[in-house]
Amino acid sequence: MIIFIFGEDIYQSQKRLIELKAKFKEKYGDINVSIFDIEKKSARGVSALGGETNAPKIISEIESMPFLGAKRLIIIKNSIANSDPEAKEKIIKKIASIPESSIVIFYEKGIPKKNDKLFKLFLKSARVEEFTLRRTAELVDWIKKEVGSRKGEIETEAAQKLVQLSGADTWKISNEIDKLINYSYPQTIKKEDVLKLTLEKVEAGIFDLVDALARRDGRSALLFLHRLLSLGEKREYLFSMIVYGFRNLILVKYLSENREDLREFEIAQKLKMHPFVAKKAIGSARLFSFIELKKIYRRLVLANSEMRRSNKNPVLILDLLLSEICVR
Numbered sequence: 001m002i003i004f005i006f007g008e009d010i011y012q013s014q015k016r017l018i019e020l021k022a023k024f025k026e027k028y029g030d031i032n033v034s035i036f037d038i039e040k041k042s043a044r045g046v047s048a049l050g051g052e053t054n055a056p057k058i059i060s061e062i063e064s065m066p067f068l069g070a071k072r073l074i075i076i077k078n079s080i081a082n083s084d085p086e087a088k089e090k091i092i093k094k095i096a097s098i099p100e101s102s103i104v105i106f107y108e109k110g111i112p113k114k115n116d117k118l119f120k121l122f123l124k125s126a127r128v129e130e131f132t133l134r135r136t137a138e139l140v141d142w143i144k145k146e147v148g149s150r151k152g153e154i155e156t157e158a159a160q161k162l163v164q165l166s167g168a169d170t171w172k173i174s175n176e177i178d179k180l181i182n183y184s185y186p187q188t189i190k191k192e193d194v195l196k197l198t199l200e201k202v203e204a205g206i207f208d209l210v211d212a213l214a215r216r217d218g219r220s221a222l223l224f225l226h227r228l229l230s231l232g233e234k235r236e237y238l239f240s241m242i243v244y245g246f247r248n249l250i251l252v253k254y255l256s257e258n259r260e261d262l263r264e265f266e267i268a269q270k271l272k273m274h275p276f277v278a279k280k281a282i283g284s285a286r287l288f289s290f291i292e293l294k295k296i297y298r299r300l301v302l303a304n305s306e307m308r309r310s311n312k313n314p315v316l317i318l319d320l321l322l323s324e325i326c327v328r
Helices: 010-028 054-063 085-095 117-125 136-149 156-166 170-184 191-214 218-230 235-258 264-271 275-285 290-309 314-326
Strands: 002-006 033-037 072-077 102-107 127-130
Touching: 002 010, 002 117, 010 033, 010 072, 010 102, 010 170, 033 054, 054 072, 054 085, 054 102, 085 117, 136 156, 136 170, 156 170, 156 191, 156 235, 170 191, 191 218, 191 235, 191 275, 191 314, 218 235, 218 314, 235 264, 235 275, 235 290, 235 314, 264 275, 290 314
Parallel strands: 002 102, 002 127, 033 072, 072 102
Antiparallel strands: none
């Protein structure tokens, strides 16, 4: 049997691989399990599968009869992305004669090149399990099930907010779910909990960025932006957080100028903001005039449209936008 697992939803594809391996061990034991990871290249630039010793070893594992068992499981990771042409030809020749006692799982992280010979062959010869990114409604349902499976509860509005802030990255969402359950247990996870825990880490960097923009310190603003990018945050997510930050500044500035009697916690209550967010926003808003904030927000909307419609590098668009704000 040949199984081919791949897809954009890396969290779900890896989870499925773990499930299959666990089921095999439960039924047949772990003595006949072999795993080959072709993620890394050797110092000579040759992939693990294409190496002089490993290619024969993998082929031998596929051909070998199980030891004191009925089945053998062979997992080969990233053979499409990282193995050399010679190694791929060996796989192509071997696939037609894999013994019935061998279960071979080819796992690919992400989406392989669709014109690759191995990819085309796997689609024809293997049991294909593709894990695509979920849509918003599907993600909300998935979050509820995940939280339930971890002995927690979450409100629909909280799940929707988590999707809004994390996008379709299920790996990231899973990590956030663990933090939210630990924070709120045994209470139900609410929207306010999501805002506090999910936003605090990135918002610290976002507010540093906003403060740098207010001081017209373009160098520091770019430094904060690229530091956030280096942490693995997606460009689209960071941009949405910048927009979110300036939107909060506009709301806070408006209330501060029109209701001078309001205190920080009252502003937070009226705007339905977490006190942490409100406090940061009030401090940053003092560095802008209301007219400046409105102009910047309009420019952000235009930049968002430009990122979606043009072929320009999104990071370059963000860099230029920050520089433009600093010379306002």
